[in-house]
């Protein structure tokens with residue numbers, strides 16, 4: 001098919017060309033005396049992305065799922081009880097892993113479209129006077145439903161009853177795109193992966209552990225080998241890995257971290273809110289449709305799960321979008337299969353890319369019989385983007401003036417151009 005694929009699944013996300021090029025490397029000796037430069041630099045810069053000074057980032061050749069396993073097996077012991085909530089496919093899978101690894105879990109089931117039930121957590125934790133709950137799990141961004149939860153509030157619930165359980169957060173589809181604060185929120189284990197906000201292919205499971213988590217690891221009797229933090233931290237300390245690292249992924253990560261530094265993490269978070277707001281304008285103001293997320297406080301800035309009307313199969317919209325328009329959208333998973341389609345709007349993305357995806361969604365929806373006005377979503381998003389500037393965009397206002405002056409071709413233009421330089 002001519003032209004490019006519009007990749008709008010919420011992971012893997014678009015890998016910037018700079019990052020792709022940085023990954024085309026010859027293999028090298030990962031035990032050379034030069035190698036530690038790379039290890040130390042990526043581990044240092046990852047701390048800024050996790051917003052931690054006291055935490056320890058750890059990189060596994062794995063995916064987010066491996067990160068989940070690392071978090072659980074390093075810091076718990078066989079039979080330990082964890083508190084978790086289920087409100088989508090990813091929070092569900094983490095709970096499933098907890099039981100498959102032989103830990104106990106108290107699960108709070110929530111409606112899909114809601115997030116971590118903080119009040120319920122607070123009640124359960126306050127009742128647990130004997131501190132049998134060893135860890136509290138929270139999926140910050142439930143990618144299956146487009147729901148973001150309040151992690152600071154989970155920390156507050158733990159603190160309110162002085163509960164010592166570890167706070168474990170899945171930030172796979174939020175790190176580097178939705179605000180995450182390891183230190184400020186007292187997160188003990190944060191799990192992420194390379195292929196979402198970090199703009200890389202899948203292949204790295206990236207975890208950050210607090211000092212409290214590392215202390216818990218000392219006492220853990222859970223068998224583990226590949227995912228042992230101890231081997232990794234010992235080797236990383238001297239700039240190496242306990243086994244062969246995924247070299248191109250590390251070079252890609254180095255370049256992605258450069259890009260994050262250049263744009264600025266806060267600007268990136270603002271850009272995600274801005275682009276997500278444009279998508280929501282399309283959904284609500286343009287199409288008159290609904291999100292799976294049940295209230296504005298849950299709206300995710302990295303993925304929107306859009307409910308299709310009764311009688312329409314969401315999978316049909318996705319298939320037409322892909323086959324006819326070369327647009328890849330996220331499917332409804334498990335309980336919400338067929339009921340929705342998802343637009344991933346995270347990573348290396350700008351307005352026109354989002355507008356292209358929205359245009360494709362419109363055509364695909366019209367093709368399968370959804371009653372929307374052609375151009376309505378695109379128009380609503382355009383309106384939003386033109387009326388709202390991000391911080392980064394304000395910087396270009398000046399060159400726009402010069403450009404406007406050039407197109408007049410008159411003395412007036414020259415004056416405007418000169419004025420713009422002041």
Ligand SMILES: *Cc1c(COP(=O)(O)O)cnc(C)c1O
Pocket residue numbers: 011063064065066090139141142143170171172173193202
């Ligand atoms: C993608 C995702 C995962 C799974 O990560 P993999 O890299 O596919 O193993 C876990 N949790 C959330 C919230 C995700 O979005």
